[in-house]
Amino acid sequence: MNTAEHIINTATLLLQKNGFNAFSYHDISRQIGIKTSSIHYHFPGKHDLGKSIMKNYRALHNSELKRIDSESSNPVKKLQAFGELFICTLGDEFRMCPCGMLTTDINTLPEPIKEEVQGFFTDSEAWLASVLKTGIEQGLFSIESNHNEFAKTLFASFEGAMLSARAFKDKARLSKTIKQLIKLIQT
């Protein structure tokens, strides 16, 4: 792993745990044994770093979605696997999704980061929408509203459940919500 990657990984964790405005170059510097100026060499400003964090995380997330697609074609199992992704992200340290984290900070962020955050939303929503569509066609799901619209609701709910789990340091708050929502739309 090269230094730039090391910085991104460390910063991603700090973002997930504390938020964008609650970690500093010094925090990263201390953790990986490198001076703050060296971080500036790789990422001139904190906003550059923020954008790189999101770009990287988004790519990782999308490759996970591809993996799920390759492992199963059952819409119900796909939704469960998607939920598992969230549970895995939360982990034992109650890490929030970087995308959700940056959304609260969105007013203090420049346009390039916003675009990346929105991109993360739309990527996931598009994937969920296609899973829902297939599920509806196969008679597995019953949703009165449009599948594209419901995909947004589903994603937002998962993000919210992550937040809730974080507030109580209670993983069940996430897993139960995922189970409930999947159950609710099943025929």
Next chain:
Amino acid sequence: MNTAEHIINTATLLLQKNGFNAFSYHDISRQIGIKTSSIHYHFPGKHDLGKSIMKNYRALHNSELKRIDSESSNPVKKLQAFGELFICTLGDEFRMCPCGMLTTDINTLPEPIKEEVQGFFTDSEAWLASVLKTGIEQGLFSIESNHNEFAKTLFASFEGAMLSARAFKDKARLSKTIKQLIKLIQT
């Protein structure tokens, strides 16, 4: 309005817009024309201020729930009114719920604030649970899972939808999710 209230109101808005670690005593001081030291007089530390913000907001929110109870006894209408509360909070400036905002910052906050944040969750969840219970008894709602558990899911989903609306500066993302979820549980 006295100064302490003025400070709380100003700080609440700043918290809702930018997050706890993204506003300063100076920001408040500038907005209400008072020195930062005067804010320290009313709220010795930022954490004291944070706790007061949540206490105040929680009380306000609970009185809104009482108002809803007094205005209607129909569970569906109550849920809609609850949703309206969220839409109203979001407003035209896409203000996040202070509780959701502090949840992302939770790792950087002391215990007293955490308790207040969790209290906001449990207050709302308990209210939602009782509305759901009545609705189920009246045959208006159909939820396979326990109403207490589903109340948590509902609240988390609303918070998440708020986040999503904020990310896109799109109020419909919140209102549509509220509508969809209420519709989904109706018989």
Next chain:
DNA sequence: GTTATTCTACCTATTAATAGGTAGATAGAA
């Protein structure tokens, strides 16, 4: 093949700005 040059990846040292916080003076009200 050797020399000259440029690039990479870090360093030390410092900056201007801002953070939260404190001590002590002061003016007015109870």
Next chain:
DNA sequence: TTCTATCTACCTATTAATAGGTAGAATAAC
């Protein structure tokens, strides 16, 4: 007089960011 609320005038710590320098690898010129 004493209390309340505010002020002036600081302090210490931290922030993101920059300047300037260096060892060593890679590349180009001769």
